[in-house]
Amino acid sequence: MIVRVRAPASTANLGPGFDCAAVALDLWNELEVSEGDEEVDLDHLGVRAFARLAPPEGKRFAFTDRIPRERGLGSSAAVIALGLVAASAVSGREAGAEELLAAGLELEGHGDNLAAALAGGVCLTWGTRIARLADRPPAAPVVLVPEATVSTVAARASLPAQVSHADAAFTASRATLLGAALASSSEELFAEALHDRLHEPFRKRNAPLLDEVRAHLPAEALGATLSGSGPSVVVWARPGAVADCAEELARRHPEVRVLPLPASPKGAHVL
Numbered sequence: 001m002i003v004r005v006r007a008p009a010s011t012a013n014l015g016p017g018f019d020c021a022a023v024a025l026d027l028w029n030e031l032e033v034s035e036g037d038e039e040v041d042l043d044h045l046g047v048r049a050f051a052r053l054a055p056p057e058g059k060r061f062a063f064t065d066r067i068p069r070e071r072g073l074g075s076s077a078a079v080i081a082l083g084l085v086a087a088s089a090v091s092g093r094e095a096g097a098e099e100l101l102a103a104g105l106e107l108e109g110h111g112d113n114l115a116a117a118l119a120g121g122v123c124l125t126w127g128t129r130i131a132r133l134a135d136r137p138p139a140a141p142v143v144l145v146p147e148a149t150v151s152t153v154a155a156r157a158s159l160p161a162q163v164s165h166a167d168a169a170f171t172a173s174r175a176t177l178l179g180a181a182l183a184s185s186s187e188e189l190f191a192e193a194l195h196d197r198l199h200e201p202f203r204k205r206n207a208p209l210l211d212e213v214r215a216h217l218p219a220e221a222l223g224a225t226l227s228g229s230g231p232s233v234v235v236w237a238r239p240g241a242v243a244d245c246a247e248e249l250a251r252r253h254p255e256v257r258v259l260p261l262p263a264s265p266k267g268a269h270v271l
Contacts, residue, residue, distance in 0.1 A: 003089045006030045007081035007268035009067040009261070010074035010116040011141060011227040011234050015194040016174035021182070022074070022116035022123055023137055024264040029067050029075070030271075031082040033090060036060025045076060045107065049083025052103045054091045070149035072228030077113035080104045081268035084118070089270050097267065102128040109152075113228065120267030122182050133182045135265035138190040139222045139236035142246050144213065145257040146231045150206045155229035158202045167197035187222060187238065194223035194236065207231035209256065216252060218245040 012022040097119040115125035181189035207230035220241030237245040
């Protein structure tokens, strides 16, 4: 029996949606699971995810990684999603996205990226629950990927234990706008929502590209956000202006990769 699975990249937080909002992106890692008698690397994150639902012994695991690691694009969530979906298929189960999220949450640590990788589209998550709001957000993501890397652990260590009441209230208001924008597909609300005082001001010390991009946004961009823990930055372009925005950003920032990555309505699935 051979099972082939793929899982998408994702961008999380979307500004104020810290640890609860994410969008699946059209960039994919893949896994092929087949019968085999070679030694299995039980420490591999994807194999550990597989083992949550099915025994990995006697299997061969071949991973194809396309999502850049430690760039804030959900590479670990995609690997976990691959293992979970493959194990579900091998065991003959049809586990839903929330069941798989519950199985893999401990490995991922926070569920926003994993929810989007499993369910696709635009997701909000809390605990082991997923609210899939739409196939796509109101704007199209153009991702700027620097060569530098940032570990999620290091990025979280940069966050303060407390923030001011003013900053908390500001972020809560923008998070409310974000939810409304995603549910209604409103470009106007989405543009107003892309501001945060809870995590971006502290994480951007390791992601200087964010301020550079925001200082000179393309005319047809609604805003920019740090992707996950960074250092990648997402510029949110009006849907009809993706090519022009990407061309302008590539011209202004020749030192980074500029990737127009459409939102993916589909999450991890068997091929």
